[in-house]
Each structure stands twice: as structure tokens, then as C-alpha cells.
Amino acid sequence: MAIVIFGASPAAPPWSLLYAIGALAALWWAWRALERVWIRPLRLGRALRAQGLGGTAYRFPSGDMKEYVRLAMAARSQSMPLRSHAIAPRAVPFDHSILRQHGQVAVTWLGSEPRVILSDPKLIREILANKHGQFGKQRSTAWIERMLANGLTAHQGKKWVVHRRIINHAFHLEKLEVSSKSATCCIMNFSIRYYPILACFETELIRRWHDSVGAGDVDKIDIWPEFQNLTGDVISRAAFGSSFSEGRRIFQLQSEQAQNAVKMVHLMYIPGHNRRAETVLLRWNGTTAVLLTWTMVVLSMHPEWQDRAREEVLRVFGKSQPDSEGINHLRIVTMVLYEVLRLYPPILLVSRETYQKSELGGVEYPPGVTFTLPIVCIHHDPDVWGEDVDRFRPERFAEGVSKASKDAPAFFPFGWGPKICVGQNFALLEAKIGLAMILQHFLFELSPSYSHAPCAVSTLQPQYGAQIKLKKL
Numbered sequence: 001m002a003i004v005i006f007g008a009s010p011a012a013p014p015w016s017l018l019y020a021i022g023a024l025a026a027l028w029w030a031w032r033a034l035e036r037v038w039i040r041p042l043r044l045g046r047a048l049r050a051q052g053l054g055g056t057a058y059r060f061p062s063g064d065m066k067e068y069v070r071l072a073m074a075a076r077s078q079s080m081p082l083r084s085h086a087i088a089p090r091a092v093p094f095d096h097s098i099l100r101q102h103g104q105v106a107v108t109w110l111g112s113e114p115r116v117i118l119s120d121p122k123l124i125r126e127i128l129a130n131k132h133g134q135f136g137k138q139r140s141t142a143w144i145e146r147m148l149a150n151g152l153t154a155h156q157g158k159k160w161v162v163h164r165r166i167i168n169h170a171f172h173l174e175k176l177e178v179s180s181k182s183a184t185c186c187i188m189n190f191s192i193r194y195y196p197i198l199a200c201f202e203t204e205l206i207r208r209w210h211d212s213v214g215a216g217d218v219d220k221i222d223i224w225p226e227f228q229n230l231t232g233d234v235i236s237r238a239a240f241g242s243s244f245s246e247g248r249r250i251f252q253l254q255s256e257q258a259q260n261a262v263k264m265v266h267l268m269y270i271p272g273h274n275r276r277a278e279t280v281l282l283r284w285n286g287t288t289a290v291l292l293t294w295t296m297v298v299l300s301m302h303p304e305w306q307d308r309a310r311e312e313v314l315r316v317f318g319k320s321q322p323d324s325e326g327i328n329h330l331r332i333v334t335m336v337l338y339e340v341l342r343l344y345p346p347i348l349l350v351s352r353e354t355y356q357k358s359e360l361g362g363v364e365y366p367p368g369v370t371f372t373l374p375i376v377c378i379h380h381d382p383d384v385w386g387e388d389v390d391r392f393r394p395e396r397f398a399e400g401v402s403k404a405s406k407d408a409p410a411f412f413p414f415g416w417g418p419k420i421c422v423g424q425n426f427a428l429l430e431a432k433i434g435l436a437m438i439l440q441h442f443l444f445e446l447s448p449s450y451s452h453a454p455c456a457v458s459t460l461q462p463q464y465g466a467q468i469k470l471k472k473l
């Protein structure tokens with residue numbers, strides 16, 4: 001009779017050992033999760049409050065996300081009165097309300113991550129100058145940067161330095177004549193042919209508008225998609241040369257991705273996957289379209305400035321195509337663009353993260369704290385700009401940017417420090433040429449169907465479009 005001894009086989013799994021390892025792993029994972037969403041936020045919150053910082057207390061598990069979404073939805077449900085430029089409560093309702101309640105530096109919670117909102121221009125410059133390398137781009141949002149194929153902005157450290165140098169170089173080589181048909185430079189296969197392209201496309205826009213206006217007034221043109229297509233074409237031509245239709249398709253796809261990402265971010269407030277993603281959508285594509293759109297909207301609201309800008313353009317260029325020499329003499333147009341950039345900054349906020357223990361304004365921050373720098377709130381701060389802060393007064397820039405605000409420079413539409421916008425000169429040039437050509441050919445005013453509703457969709461966009469009535473000059 002055969003005797004079978006159970007458990008004596010050398011191949012039998014040591015179940016109790018496996019169970020023990022599994023239980024330990026589960027315990028470790030649970031401890032890590034608890035540490036991340038409960039213990040760490042409470043510890044960080046206590047440490048920051050002990051140093052005198054105001055702000056919200058951490059609420060498990062989503063922090064301030066519910067309030068953030070609630071305020072955003074409430075703000076979007078109502079339009080603003082026409083000619084009102086106090087856009088901060090509508091564009092960034094949560095940040096605006098936190099700063100009002102808690103002062104210039106306030107702690108909030110994106111899920112379980114601490115997010116410090118900061119609106120003191122001096123501290124902002126300190127962060128963006130990043131002298132000791134302790135404040136970097138947010139690491140946790142790199143996946144969205146990759147998704148949006150954002151190039152330079154997604155890079156860090158040495159890789160960023162190399163890419164930045166190449167692109168800076170490319171932008172600086174652009175010292176060519178507006179009228180030159182052969183202006184081209186190639187740097188590592190990146191061909192730049194700005195001026196002829198600008199001239200060519202602005203002309204296309206003007207010609208098309210001319211045709212649609214016909215003999216009399218056009219009821220309305222939604223200039224927002226018009227400018228998106230135009231600036232997409234311009235940059236596509238610059239980057240892709242003749243295959244601009246392919247470039248345009250890429251820009252359209254990027255735009256759709258940005259909108260989907262914002263929707264997704266609004267839907268989720270799970271700890272770990274948080275709204276910081278929204279700030280990563282600070283992509284440059286389309287920012288010049290934003291600037292041109294708000295400039296036409298604001299000049300429609302202030303016809304006296306539209307007239308002044310047009311007088312200047314006609315004095316400098318008459319009805320001929322703008323050239324680089326004349327562009328440098330557009331003083332009123334420049335003041336108008338700066339004031340629009342102040343009141344309607346296309347990029348509403350930028351963010352940084354502490355990479356190491358850092359001291360700022362007498363407070364010590366641990367690594368991993370996000371700073372949100374709401375450009376739009378600083379641009380609308382009466383302590384910095386005076387009681388007329390929400391009025392459209394281009395003359396405040398009459399003596400340049402540094403004299404426009406009470407304090408030292410508090411004008412950040414293009415950022416500041418080493419990561420300042422690489423395309424700012426290009427964007428301003430494009431906007432000046434575009435605006436000059438429009439002023440040369442058309443009078444414009446708001447259509448009765450226009451609803452004033454600036455809102456944040458990665459950039460500052462008109463929620464219901466920007467319908468404008470045009471009249472040929």
C-alpha cells in the first residue's frame with residue numbers, strides 16, 4: 001500500500017510565506033498612501049502655518065479641489081458687463097478669492113499637494129530669477145507636457161539649456177527686412193522665414209475680410225477663430241516652411257488636446273492627479289491670437305484709442321505695407337498692446353516647484369511645494385498699479401514698462417528670468433504688424449451678439465467668441 005505524505009513535495013509553494021509577503025506589501029502600500037494623503041499634508045500644513053502663512057486647512061482627500069471647481073463653474077455661468085476689465089474674479093476665481101481672504105502669500109491644497117499662491121511682485125521675481133536653482137518647473141506634470149508635445153517647456157536642466165540656446169539663437173537671427181522675400185535662416189533644420197510670412201498672411205486676412213465686408217458693414221466676424229488660424233499659419237510657415245497646411249493641422253490637434261486636458265483636469269480631483277496640470281497648459285501656441293483678439297475687443301470698447309492708434313499707423317505707413325523701420329516708431333500701438341497684455345494676459349499664471357529646501361520672504365519651504373504665480377492678479381492689483389487698475393489707460397506705459405507700476409516692474413505677461421518667453425519679440429512684432437494692417441483698412445466695433453466672457457482654457461480665451469462688426473476705411 002502506497003503512503004502519500006501531503007506537503008512533503010519539494011515543489012509545493014510555501015503559502016504561508018507568500019501570504020506574509022503579500023500582507024507586508026499591502027501594509028507598506030497602505031502606509032505610503034496614508035502618509036501621502038493624510039500625514040504629510042497635515043505635517044506640511046502645520047509647518048507652514050507655524051511660520052505665519054495663511055491659507056486653507058487641508059481637507060482629506062481632495063484638498064480645495066471641490067471649491068476650486070465650484071467657483072470656476074459659478075464664474076463661467078455669468079458674463080461680465082461690457083467695458084469692464086476687472087477679469088481676475090472671472091478668469092481665476094479660486095486664486096483671486098484666496099488672495100483676497102489671506103493676503104499676498106497663501107497656502108492651498110491641490111489634492112494632497114501644497115500649492116502656495118503668491119502675488120508679491122518682489123517674491124515672484126525672486127522665484128522666476130531662480131538664482132540658486134531651487135525653483136524649477138513642476139516635475140509631476142511632465143506627462144501633460146509630453147502629451148502636448150510642448151518642446152522646450154517640457155525640458156529640464158542641461159537639456160533645457162541646450163534647447164533654449166538653439167531657439168534663442170534662431171529668434172535672434174531674425175534681423176531681416178519685412179519686405180525681403182528671401183529672408184531665411186536655417187538652424188538645425190528649423191527654418192525661420194518670419195517677415196515675408198507675416199506680411200503674406202496678414203495680407204491674406206485683410207484681403208479676405210475686405211471681400212466679406214463687400215460694400216457696407218459686415219454684421220459680424222468672429223475674430224477669435226480667424227486669429228487662431230492666422231497665427232497658426234504664421235508659426236507653421238516659420239517652422240514647417242511651405243507645408244503649412246500640415247503645420248496648421250498639428251496646431252488644430254494641439255488645441256483640441258489642450259481643451260480635452262482642461263476638461264479632464266476639471267473632472268478629476270483625486271489625490272495625486274491634480275489641477276496642477278492646468279498650469280502646464282501654458283503653451284505658447286495661440287498666445288498671439290489671444291493678444292490680437294483682446295486688442296480688437298478692447299479697442300472696440302474704447303473707440304477713442306482706436307482712433308489714436310489708427311492716426312499713428314496712417315501717419316507712419318499711410319496705406320502701404322508696414323516695414324521694420326516704421327514698426328519701431330509705433331508708440332501708441334505699443335502702449336495699447338502693453339495695456340491689453342496687462343489687463344488680459346494670455347497666460348494667466350505660471351508655476352514653479354521647490355526642488356530643495358528653500359527660503360523665500362522669511363519662510364522656509366520643504367521640497368515639493370508648488371508655487372502658483374497668478375500674473376493676472378498681479379496685473380490687477382490696485383496696490384501695485386493704483387486705484388485705476390481696472391481701467392484701460394495705455395498712457396501708463398508712456399515712459400516704458402519700468403515706470404508703469406508704482407513698485408519696481410510688476411508686468412509679467414511673458415514671465416521673467418531665465419525662462420522668460422523666448423518668442424516675446426516675435427509675438428509683439430506679429431501683433432504690431434497685424435494690428436497696424438487692420439487699423440489701416442477697417443473701423444471696428446463690437447457686434448450686439450458679443451458677450452464679454454474672458455475665461456481660462458489653457459490661455460485666456462473669449463468663452464463665446466469675439467464677434468466684431470467691420471467697416472472698410
Ligand code: HEM
Pocket residue numbers: 152153164235282284287288291345346347350351412413414415416418419420421422423424426427428
Ligand atoms: C502674446 C504672446 C505670448 C505670451 C503672452 C507668452 C507668454 C509666455 C510666458 C508667460 C512664458 C513663461 C512660462 C513660464 O515661466 O513657465 C512663456 C514661455 C515660452 N514661450 Fe511664450 N508667449 C507668447 C508667445 C510666444 C510665441 C509666439 C512663441 C514661439 C513662437 C513662444 C514660445 C515660448 C517658449 C518656447 C517658452 C518656454 C521658454 C522656456 O521654458 O525656456 N511664446 N511664454
